Amino acid sequence: MTRLTVYSDSDPSTVEHSTTDRAVIEAHLALAGILFEQWEAEQPIADTADSGAVLTAYAGAVATLKQARGFRSADVVRVPKGMPGTEPLRAKFLSEHTHEEDEARFFVEGSGAFYLHLDDKVYRIVCEAGDLLSVPAGIKHWFDMGPEPHFAAIRFFTRSDGWVAAFTGDVIADRFPKYDGPKYDGPK
Numbered sequence: 001m002t003r004l005t006v007y008s009d010s011d012p013s014t015v016e017h018s019t020t021d022r023a024v025i026e027a028h029l030a031l032a033g034i035l036f037e038q039w040e041a042e043q044p045i046a047d048t049a050d051s052g053a054v055l056t057a058y059a060g061a062v063a064t065l066k067q068a069r070g071f072r073s074a075d076v077v078r079v080p081k082g083m084p085g086t087e088p089l090r091a092k093f094l095s096e097h098t099h100e101e102d103e104a105r106f107f108v109e110g111s112g113a114f115y116l117h118l119d120d121k122v123y124r125i126v127c128e129a130g131d132l133l134s135v136p137a138g139i140k141h142w143f144d145m146g147p148e149p150h151f152a153a154i155r156f157f158t159r160s161d162g163w164v165a166a167f168t169g170d171v172i173a174d175r176f177p178k179y180d181g182p183k184y185d186g187p188k
Ligand SMILES: [Fe+2]
Pocket: 097, 098, 099, 103, 141, 142, 143, 165
């Protein structure tokens, strides 16, 4: 279930705020300057839909976001259920980092957890199908796809050389609850 959990960055054991109400999540994140919204497919899409079909199904919303935020291109990344060898992939984004461009992800299927480190807070956002989250450029964050990764997401890019992570070297991510997957995720 889509969920926002807010912590102090110095106390991962105390939940300051937790909600699964998407409207509340949107409002809460908007106050912090973070874009979070829900999109609906303009036409039904199959689980096996290729990138072109996915982008077509969300063409209006994709075009609007590109225009509003200056993204030049979009693609679809898919990690299918049961894909072998995902451990290194999970580990890659589990350390705190920043990007020089916004990291916008729309979840078409499956789920994953973004952790945004803003001032003295950590915002943990479990995103599921229908959720769009845009992490602003320069915001410290990490991403946990869980122990059994499964998601398809539309990614947005402003640079032709793609999106590059600058790791902060802070091990803060190790102190916060991991994402256990949709079956086991609850208030942390
Ligand atoms: Fe990132």
